[in-house]
Amino acid sequence: MSDSLSPSLEKALARLNKRFGARLLxxxxxxxxxxxxxxxxxxxxxxxxxxxxxxxxxxxxDSLFGDHLPERPEAPFEVVTHLVSHKHGHRMxxxxxxxxxxxLPTVTGLWPSAGFDERETWEMFGIVxxxxxxxxxxxxxxxxxxxxxxxxxxLQGTIGGRIRTDLRxxx
Amino acid sequence: MATxxxxxxxxxxxxxxxxxxxxxxxxxxLRARKAAGRIxxxxxxxxxxxxxxxxxxxxxxxxxxxxxxDGEVIVSARPEIGNLHRGVxxxxxxxxxxxxxxxxxxxxxxxxxxxxxxxxxAAEKLMGVEVPARGRYIRxxxxxxxxxxxxxxxxxxxxMDLGTQTFFTICFRDxxxxxxxxxxxxxxxxxxxxxxxxxxxxxxxxxxxxxxxKVIDFLPKRLAEYERxxxxxxxxxxxxxxxxxFTSDDCYAWRVTGPTLRAAGVARDLRKxxxxxxxxxxxxxxxVEYNADVYDRFLVRMREMRESCKIIRQCLDNLPxxxxxAPDAGHSLALKKNVLHDSAxxxxxxxxxxxxxxxxxxxxxxxxxxxxxxxxxxIRSEGGAKPARVRxxxxxxxxxxxxxxxxxxxxxxxxxxxxxxxxxxxxxCDK
Amino acid sequence: MSDPVAxxxxxxxxxILMPVIIILMVAFAIYFERKFAGFFAGxxxxxxxxxxxxxxxxxxxxxxxxxxxxxxxxSDKLVFKLAPYIAFVPAFLVMAVIPFGSVGxxxxxxxxxxxxxxxxxxxxLVLFLAMGAxxxxxxxxxxxxSNNNYSLLGGLRAGAQMISYELAMGFSVAGVMLMAGSMxxxxxxxxxxxxxxxxxxxxxxxxxxxxxVASIAELNRTPFDLAEAEQExxxxxxxxxxxxxxxxxxxAEYVNMIVVSxxxxxxxxxxxxxxxxxxxVIPGPIWLFIKICFLIFIYMWIRWTxxxxxxxxxxxxxxxxxLPLSIANLVVTAIVISVVG
Numbered sequence: 001m002s003d004s005l006s007p008s009l010e011k012a013l014a015r016l017n018k019r020f021g022a023r024l025l026x027x028x029x030x031x032x033x034x035x036x037x038x039x040x041x042x043x044x045x046x047x048x049x050x051x052x053x054x055x056x057x058x059x060x061x062d063s064l065f066g067d068h069l070p071e072r073p074e075a076p077f078e079v080v081t082h083l084v085s086h087k088h089g090h091r092m093x094x095x096x097x098x099x100x101x102x103x104l105p106t107v108t109g110l111w112p113s114a115g116f117d118e119r120e121t122w123e124m125f126g127i128v129x130x131x132x133x134x135x136x137x138x139x140x141x142x143x144x145x146x147x148x149x150x151x152x153x154x155l156q157g158t159i160g161g162r163i164r165t166d167l168r169x170x171x
Numbered sequence: 172m173a174t175x176x177x178x179x180x181x182x183x184x185x186x187x188x189x190x191x192x193x194x195x196x197x198x199x200x201l202r203a204r205k206a207a208g209r210i211x212x213x214x215x216x217x218x219x220x221x222x223x224x225x226x227x228x229x230x231x232x233x234x235x236x237x238x239x240x241d242g243e244v245i246v247s248a249r250p251e252i253g254n255l256h257r258g259v260x261x262x263x264x265x266x267x268x269x270x271x272x273x274x275x276x277x278x279x280x281x282x283x284x285x286x287x288x289x290x291x292x293a294a295e296k297l298m299g300v301e302v303p304a305r306g307r308y309i310r311x312x313x314x315x316x317x318x319x320x321x322x323x324x325x326x327x328x329x330x331m332d333l334g335t336q337t338f339f340t341i342c343f344r345d346x347x348x349x350x351x352x353x354x355x356x357x358x359x360x361x362x363x364x365x366x367x368x369x370x371x372x373x374x375x376x377x378x379x380x381x382x383x384x385k386v387i388d389f390l391p392k393r394l395a396e397y398e399r400x401x402x403x404x405x406x407x408x409x410x411x412x413x414x415x416x417f418t419s420d421d422c423y424a425w426r427v428t429g430p431t432l433r434a435a436g437v438a439r440d441l442r443k444x445x446x447x448x449x450x451x452x453x454x455x456x457x458x459v460e461y462n463a464d465v466y467d468r469f470l471v472r473m474r475e476m477r478e479s480c481k482i483i484r485q486c487l488d489n490l491p492x493x494x495x496x497a498p499d500a501g502h503s504l505a506l507k508k509n510v511l512h513d514s515a516x517x518x519x520x521x522x523x524x525x526x527x528x529x530x531x532x533x534x535x536x537x538x539x540x541x542x543x544x545x546x547x548x549x550i551r552s553e554g555g556a557k558p559a560r561v562r563x564x565x566x567x568x569x570x571x572x573x574x575x576x577x578x579x580x581x582x583x584x585x586x587x588x589x590x591x592x593x594x595x596x597x598x599x600c601d602k
Numbered sequence: 603m604s605d606p607v608a609x610x611x612x613x614x615x616x617x618i619l620m621p622v623i624i625i626l627m628v629a630f631a632i633y634f635e636r637k638f639a640g641f642f643a644g645x646x647x648x649x650x651x652x653x654x655x656x657x658x659x660x661x662x663x664x665x666x667x668x669x670x671x672x673x674x675x676x677s678d679k680l681v682f683k684l685a686p687y688i689a690f691v692p693a694f695l696v697m698a699v700i701p702f703g704s705v706g707x708x709x710x711x712x713x714x715x716x717x718x719x720x721x722x723x724x725x726x727l728v729l730f731l732a733m734g735a736x737x738x739x740x741x742x743x744x745x746x747x748s749n750n751n752y753s754l755l756g757g758l759r760a761g762a763q764m765i766s767y768e769l770a771m772g773f774s775v776a777g778v779m780l781m782a783g784s785m786x787x788x789x790x791x792x793x794x795x796x797x798x799x800x801x802x803x804x805x806x807x808x809x810x811x812x813x814x815v816a817s818i819a820e821l822n823r824t825p826f827d828l829a830e831a832e833q834e835x836x837x838x839x840x841x842x843x844x845x846x847x848x849x850x851x852x853x854a855e856y857v858n859m860i861v862v863s864x865x866x867x868x869x870x871x872x873x874x875x876x877x878x879x880x881x882x883v884i885p886g887p888i889w890l891f892i893k894i895c896f897l898i899f900i901y902m903w904i905r906w907t908x909x910x911x912x913x914x915x916x917x918x919x920x921x922x923x924x925l926p927l928s929i930a931n932l933v934v935t936a937i938v939i940s941v942v943g
Contacts, residue, residue, distance in 0.1 A: 033535060033536055086437065116571075116572040
């Protein structure tokens with residue numbers, strides 16, 4: 001597993017850098033994976049360029065999810081996407097950092113598969129995706145309170161782990 | 172140009188016209204076929220709202236689809252998942268890497284080892300552990316057995332959804348042979364927990380080689396029989412041909428991977444494209460079909476089962492000697508048999524079990540081809556023994572999401588067939 | 603010499619015996635269905651209750667009776683309770699006109715002559731078709747009265763399916779009627795006197811096959827069982843029925859199956875007649891029983907082997923394939939009879 005990238009990925013990164021230059025805050029290669037960090041304002045622009053540019057041609061959104069880094073108080077949340085190009089056969093990771101209460105535009109217009117992903121990210125971390133057609137809770141119950149995957153949410157939950165008998169007849 | 176109605180006899184399997192003589196339909200043609208097969212939607216009457224699930228004999232687990240029907244035609248479908256959500260990702264943050272492996276078993280519980288394998292590949296990428304050759308071959312063997320088990324179960328349940336229970340029972344009887352092999356190899360029929368960071372848990376037991384060969388000599392004949400039954404059944408062809416067409420563009424847009432993508436003409440198989448384990452060293456073909464309908468997904472999976480038998484046989488024939496678990500003191504467990512005799516092994520195990528592996532800071536994403544599609548595992552580590560974030564990108568999550576795109580405009584009876592053909596398991600879907 | 607009192611006594615005996623025998627046959631038909639289902643799938647079926655599990659149906663009946671009687675609160679309760687009976691009872695009426703043995707012959711018990719039929723009804727064939735039509739009501743009313751979307755869909759589908767296939771059935775039995783010259787089932791069996799090559803299954807082979815296939819649709823069995831397709835609509839029109847009410851529908855299906863098998867045997871397979879003249883020493887009811895069992899086996903064999911049709915494919919088979927074929931059969935029969943005489 002060397003850190004050398006495939007030629008198509010090198011070309012793609014060159015094109016990306018040419019287009020965005022300094023707006024790509026960071027670009028790292030670790031264990032063969034390329035990671036690009038962008039600012040939240042550039043999220044939509046960078047991702048639509050990734051989909052439409054022929055050298056990049058990232059036609060599949062492999063996953064989109066959130067992450068919480070409380071040790072970084074000015075921008076504790078992260079949204080990570082993995083993009084796949086079937087045409088060229090390369091992958092890339094695009095990340096952005098958000099402050100508490102931050103939001104991002106939705107990418108469901110580019111890749112419909114992001115629908116569930118963004119819903120889950122919202123319900124687990126509290127990151128709002130503007131323009132999402134149906135931003136409600138996906139995996140947890142409708143009346144769940146809190147954002148479970150945040151680091152400050154306790155593992156055993158907030159209601160003491162008992163069965164919700166108070167909901168009988170209501171749900 | 173051969174039309175779809177002719178090609179059900181001219182199949183890409185034994186006894187049929189060879190594949191290269193059939194002109195493959197282009198995506199435009201597939202879309203035209205899909206539109207032609209659909210009933211015109213006349214939204215005149217009131218729509219009936221039907222909730223299919225979560226308790227439903229055919230909904231493959233607790234999946235719920237809120238349908239709006241106009242007569243027999245589905246006008247809109249809204250999937251509701253989450254009934255099996257167990258918070259695996261949150262649990263992973265509180266466990267060491269070794270302790271996460273049994274959690275991954277329960278993701279796609281039908282092919283547990285495949286999930287273990289995915290997680291182990293990602294963790295090994297992060298830690299820089301190299302799996303020894305024997306370990307890689309055993310992993311490949313167990314993974315292909317998982318693929319067999321998964322596809323046989325899928326075959327039985329899909330045909331049962333179409334209306335016969337006899338086939339289901341027969342398929343399960345054959346799956347018993349594979350499950351017995353798993354029991355011999357890993358100790359468990361369903362939740363194997365067989366993968367370890369650096370290799371596998373145990374070596375192949377005595378007699379496994381002989382028994383495995385018996386099974387993979389017997390299964391292809393059985394599979395040929397099933398394929399013959401399916402392909403010659405007029406009713407099945409009427410219910411599966413040109414139903415649920417999902418072109419490659421749809422698959423990319425909805426992140427639908429695996430056999431469904433291969434049935435749409437895309438020869439993408441991560442075992443060949445981004446190889447791992449012993450796949451670079453075994454020879455096998457990627458099963459591809461071009462009509463992107465339910466029938467082709469059946470064909471793809473039947474062929475994949477045959478290829479799995481081939482791979483297993485090659486693994487058994489070429490199994491190298493050596494350790495099955497990387498002798499890497501910082502990252503993997505020591506062999507059980509040494510632990511009580513050798514102080515170095517005892518210390519290694521003590522350290523690994525109580526403290527966990529030494530993991531550098533970083534993040535990694537690794538995708539492998541599990542029986543249902545492509546599973547990706549993302550691990551972010553802050554340097555401790557427990558990961559800071561683990562994300563499982565499981566195929567059924569996206570297949571469940573793609574259901575509206577697949578079934579809107581189709582009839583209710585077709586929905587069952589289409590949903591069965593994309594293979595959703597709720598453990599995989601809800602994590 | 604017939605004695606009115608003896609006739610009355612025999613009538614009462616036959617009227618009591620017939621339902622009892624039918625119910626017993628149903629119990630064992632259910633058992634055999636499950637046994638065959640097991641054997642076709644490489645399993646063994648019920649083995650626990652009784653020798654080879656043969657008392658399984660009786661155990662099931664006890665279990666069903668002991669279940670809680672659940673009626674949906676917003677259903678139409680009267681219709682809900684009545685629907686199983688509407689499905690169940692008409693079949694017995696048809697059995698009343700089927701001959702089990704010789705009629706007007708020498709059969710006698712203690713010197714009193716009796717006929718092997720409850721009622722030699724001059725329009726027996728029409729009664730069969732009519733009772734099939736009434737059975738549709740049972741299904742549709744069950745679906746409607748349950749106040750449940752699933753049941754409604756299932757009931758309507760079943761109703762439409764049964765009505766479509768009744769037309770094909772009607773035309774195919776008309777062919778037999780032409781050949782026998784009568785709608786009385788007794789006359790139809792008498793018209794098949796001789797050995798098995800004289801039975802109507804040879805000249806009316808097309809009609810026979812059509813009747814058999816259409817009857818599978820009437821009975822809502824696979825491959826035409828979309829109404830009760832468990833995998834698709836939970837249980838269709840039977841979703842809200844549980845316990846013995848559901849048991850009544852279940853029994854109704856098997857009673858209908860026995861009755862249709864009896865009708866098919868009577869019309870095409872010579873009824874109570876033996877395959878060879880000399881074998882008529884064995885009484886008629888035994889031969890009819892054998893033929894009914896044979897046909898029931900075929901129904902079960904088909905059920906556990908074939909997958910089900912989608913609804914529109916099912917309807918198109920009924921209207922576009924079976925109906926034209928049965929009409930053609932009727933026309934050809936009429937022409938041949940008028941030419942040959």
